[in-house]
Amino acid sequence: MLPRCKFYHDCKSNAVTVVPYSKMPVCKHHFLTYIQDRVQKTIKDHALIDFENPQEKILVGLSGGKDSQTLLTILDQVFQKKVQMEALYVEVGITPKNYSRDSGIVARSLCEKLNIPFHTLTIKDDMGLDIDDIHQIGERSRKRGRRSKKGRFRGECSYCGLVKRYYINKFAYENGFTKVATGHNLTDEATQLVSNFFSVDMEMMSRAGPTTITDVKGLVPRIKPLYYIYEQELIMYSYYAKVEHLGTQCAYAVDSPMMNVKGSLIEIEKFRRGNMMNMVKKFQQKLKHILFETIPEVKKVEAECTECGMTTYLKICSFCKTKHRLQDQFSKIQPRN
Numbered sequence: 001m002l003p004r005c006k007f008y009h010d011c012k013s014n015a016v017t018v019v020p021y022s023k024m025p026v027c028k029h030h031f032l033t034y035i036q037d038r039v040q041k042t043i044k045d046h047a048l049i050d051f052e053n054p055q056e057k058i059l060v061g062l063s064g065g066k067d068s069q070t071l072l073t074i075l076d077q078v079f080q081k082k083v084q085m086e087a088l089y090v091e092v093g094i095t096p097k098n099y100s101r102d103s104g105i106v107a108r109s110l111c112e113k114l115n116i117p118f119h120t121l122t123i124k125d126d127m128g129l130d131i132d133d134i135h136q137i138g139e140r141s142r143k144r145g146r147r148s149k150k151g152r153f154r155g156e157c158s159y160c161g162l163v164k165r166y167y168i169n170k171f172a173y174e175n176g177f178t179k180v181a182t183g184h185n186l187t188d189e190a191t192q193l194v195s196n197f198f199s200v201d202m203e204m205m206s207r208a209g210p211t212t213i214t215d216v217k218g219l220v221p222r223i224k225p226l227y228y229i230y231e232q233e234l235i236m237y238s239y240y241a242k243v244e245h246l247g248t249q250c251a252y253a254v255d256s257p258m259m260n261v262k263g264s265l266i267e268i269e270k271f272r273r274g275n276m277m278n279m280v281k282k283f284q285q286k287l288k289h290i291l292f293e294t295i296p297e298v299k300k301v302e303a304e305c306t307e308c309g310m311t312t313y314l315k316i317c318s319f320c321k322t323k324h325r326l327q328d329q330f331s332k333i334q335p336r337n
């Protein structure tokens with residue numbers, strides 16, 4: 001049985017859980033407020049939201065999953081409409097287990113409950129392809145077991161991430177949003193950092209952080225208010241605060257290399273308690289600025305993508321290039337009439 005809550009020495013309630021990285025027993029009330037306070041602290045310490053700016057307008061990328069549903073719930077609760085906030089669900093067309101359909105239903109339902117404007121954008125309407133189609137390309141490439149002339153198939157999750165980042169940014173830019181907020185948590189970010197370290201991707205590592213404040217035209221700054229909250233804590237928060245979310249896992253995400261790195265970090269956490277928190281915090285304090293300063297400023301000349309008009313350093317942006325390659329590959333696996 002868990003002891004009394006140790007959050008305040010005079011709390012008389014029984015603990016319902018322990019804080020994962022410190023093992024402090026806490027009652028439900030103090031657990032929920034503790035998480036909310038840490039989210040507020042991240043927002044304040046990293047100036048993620050400008051409360052003085054009446055034009056500040058946040059677009060939350062809402063996936064129906066526990067992280068972004070919890071993010072929207074916490075932001076709504078702690079800021080109580082003091083800042084303009086809307087949500088966007090990107091329909092990527094994953095049909096196994098009705099994944100995308102149900103995700104959209106759950107995302108919309110939360111917005112209706114919280115009275116927050118909700119938008120949906122369907123990628124197939126613009127790209128002519130969705131993630132089911134991209135999966136077919138992947139299946140064909142895996143069956144053939146060799147690199148196509150046009151390069152290696154990077155995995156469904158990689159394309160899904162690229163597509164979502166592109167459309168969320170485009171929607172935010174075209175509709176006057178000043179920030180995009182996502183539900184990336186500490187476990188996601190530690191996983192990304194370690195993966196980037198494995199491939200010694202210094203540029204990607206130098207970009208890690210709760211915000212990507214940018215003055216590049218066409219790129220809306222991204223903020224991650226859950227940056228210092230463990231995934232385990234979000235699971236517990238969504239449970240105790242009864243945050244409606246979809247528990248189904250995407251059928252294409254199983255066995256991705258990132259999932260395996262994440263699993264290893266969770267294992268390490270068992271004998272190095274607080275490992276992810278320490279690593280990510282110390283990286284931010286000690287290493288990030290050193291890396292940032294050593295990156296040569298090669299990508300300086302901004303231009304408009306000749307295809308879609310979004311900002312790029314090349315003639316055609318990497319999203320449009322990837323889109324063309326996928327459209328081309330997909331046309332080859334379609335039955336001919």
Ligand SMILES: Nc1ncnc2c1ncn2[C@@H]1O[C@H](COP(=O)(O)OP(=O)(O)OP(=O)(O)O)[C@@H](O)[C@H]1O
Nearest residue numbers: 061062063065066067068069088089090182183184
């Ligand atoms: N379909 C989507 N539409 C809008 N935003 C999305 C969508 N999918 C993901 N996002 C945003 O990107 C973040 C990271 O997405 P990822 O696919 O890594 O999911 P996750 O870590 O499981 O998060 P969640 O639990 O919110 O689904 C999400 O928290 C959310 O803010």
